Amino acid sequence: MRIAVDAMGGDLGPRAAVAGAASAVMADPGLDIQLFGPARHLDDEISRLPRPFAAASSRLCVVDAPDVISQDQRPAEVLRGNAATSMSGMLACLAKGEADAGVSAGNTGALMALARRALGMVAGLSRPAISTAIPTRREGRCYLLDLGANVDVEAERLRDFALMGDVMARRIDDLAHPRVGLLNVGVEGTKGTASVQRADELLRCETGLHYLGFVEGDAIFSGEVDVVVCDGFVGNAVLKASEGLARMLVRRVQATFEAHWSSRLVGWLARPALARLRGELDPVRYNGASLLGLDGIVVKSHGGADAAGFHYAVARAAREVAHDLPGCLAAELGQRRSAGASAVDDGRDASGSRTLAGTVTDVVDGETSQQEQR
Template sequence: MRIAVDAMGGDLGPRAAVAGAASAVMADPDLDILLFGPAGQLDDEISRLPRPLVAAASSMDVIDAPGVVRQDQRPAQVLRGEQTTSMSGMLACLARGEAQAGVSAGNTGALMALARRALGMVAGMSRPAISTAIPTRREGRCYLLDLGANVEVEAQRLRDFALMGEVMARRIDGQERPRVGLLNVGVEGTKGTFSVQHADELLRQETALEYLGFVEGDAIFSGDVDVVVCDGFVGNAVLKASEGLARMLVRRVQATFEAHWSSRLVGWLARPALARLRGELDPVRYNGASLLGLDGIVIKSHGSADTAGFHYAVARAAREVTHDLPACLAQELGRRGSVG
């Protein structure tokens, strides 16, 4: 399985992308990685790989792409620019069928625009939606979408997001009947904006969907719903707030146990449980957001992702390749019919 990686996006530069991709290869030897970026810089990063990851270098090839999409560039500017960047090279490789999935930690708006142009959409979808998994109280996960690709969303788009999220939860996670909720300021039928109210009407017509109606924000974490749909403005705010809360809780717990000698003793005894809690809450484990609706697999890694975070993004891409998610979306959404 070949994964194309835009190695130049992200806050930590190519080091996190190269080491993260190498780590993913060590965990899954069936992976081959194509690294896009300035060849000299990427070769240097490969030469600096920690000893446990050195063996992965044989499964990683560098493709020279001298340009870099800056985080402050507007999508329209990137679309008009020369297609010599690491991001455009990665997507062109994917469009030619030379890789089965692409991963980037770069400019989200540019990635959306370039991916849509390079790969096209499935089943009449007009724009991709960004979705990621959120850990829940019942040791499962809930898919939240959209996370920022579509800030203002009409009812038909929300309906399409629900269909895509349901297919992903069913095909990728093997859930027989994923439960779908529409995020609102209350569960009462009279609340919410016009687009949310209309989306509720459309979703109630989808008899094949396990639609629960309106849900509030706490439902994302309760385990009572498997897919939560909202517009990109709300979704992005919810995601960033939940990541910040998770980090704060872990730090507060650590600080509490380190505050006094007796607390440190209890903390030492509770170390396995604390390590498990830290792992369950760490947003790094859930890094890798899917750009749903594209006629191809593109994973957006968090811009601040470190080596471990980028590893998870590559692993997410590989998982979607295994299940051929775009083909599943095309088949099922084509049968149901997009209304947008």
């Protein structure tokens, strides 16, 4: 399995990406990784790897990409730029079939725009959605999407998010009937924006989808649902708030046990349990967000991820390759769209109502430059 890595996008520079990639190939003997970035910097980082990772260097291939996309560059500027950046090189390698998946911790907007241009979309989808797993109370996980790729979304796109999340949960987690919920300010049918209420109507018409209706924010962590759908503005706020809450809880627990000599004794006895809790709540363990809907596998690592976090992002990409997630999305969503278009076409009235296929085409062709900029 071949993974292409943009090694220059993270806040910690190439050190975290190189060390995380080395850790990933040590853990998976069937993995080979191509590292894109300035060759001199990457070779230096590989030479600094600890001795246990020395054997991994033979499966790390450096590809020289002298330029780097900064975190503050706008997607439109990046699209007009040169192809010598580490991110562009990684995506070009993926588009040419020389890698099975790509991983980057770089500029999210730039990654979205470049990946969409390089790889295209599946099943008539117009834009990718970012999805990641959230730990739940019942020792499982819940997929949350979108996480920032689409801030203002229409009902039809929220429906697409739900269908993509359903496919991911079935294929990656082997769930027979993933429970899907639509995030809202309440479970009552009268609450929510017009697009959310319309999306609820559309999802209730989707056959074969285990749709539970509206859910509130606490359902993400309760384990009552497997997929939660929302727009990118809400999803990004929920994700960042949950990461901050997890870190705060771990620190509060540690501070409580260190406050007095008696609690320090109890804390010493409870250290194994506290270590497990820290591991379960650590956002690093769930690092790696999928860009769903692309005709290829691209995983976005958190910009601040360390080597361990980057390892998890590479491992997530490898899992998606093993399950051929884009192929599954293309087949299942394409089949749904064909069935829906046929049903609408069969029932069109004498005035010639537009079919679902026509509506999808209109959405793709009619995207505004403002949407592209976001």
